Structures are given as C-alpha cells and as structure tokens.
Amino acid sequence: MIGSISPLGQQVLTTPTSILPETASVASGAVGNSFAAALADAAAQTAASLRKAEQLSAAGIQGKADTREVVDAVMSAEQALQAAIAIRDKIVSAYLEVSRMGI
Known part of the structure; x- marks a missing residue:
C-alpha cells in the first residue's frame, strides 16, 4: 500500500492498480477500493460460498455429488462465515x- 497525506493531515492509503487482482472491482474509477466496496465484495463472496456449500450438500444427499466435494465446500463455507463474523x-x-469518545 502506498500512503499519502490528505489536505487535512490524515494519512490516506491507496493500492496501486498494478498489484490489484484482475477480479478486484475499482469503485467509480478511483485508484483504490473503498472500504464499503471491499466489505460488499467480501460479503458477496461469503454468500456465494455458503450457497455453493448448500447446493453441493443437497446434491450429496441425492447421491449426485462426491463426498469429498461436499466436505470441501462445507469447510470453505464455514471458514468464510467465521471470517465474516470476526469482521463484523x-x-x-x-x-x-x-461512540464512547469524548467530543
């Protein structure tokens, strides 16, 4: 991350676009991702992981999916959910x- 100083004297961290992964979304043409965009992306990935695990679990119950695939998907979903809870x-x-800080 590259740091710079804003006009108000606060340090601003930005990520150069050359090191961003290709799947990263850059909000409204800005150089770095906003915090809200990063949280939205993380939430979407977590939801997709949970959805995939649920679908594979149902397919496993019907005998259409390999047990290893089901276990891998469920473990991945569990890790994603634990990370989301920790971030929350x-x-x-x-x-x-x-909110406890004095003004």
Missing part, C-alpha cells in the same frame, strides 16, 4: 469505541 465483531467494536 471488529466493526461493531470499533463503532462502540468511537
């Missing part, structure tokens, strides 16, 4: 900490 907890904790 950190955001809530940060919000509570900021």
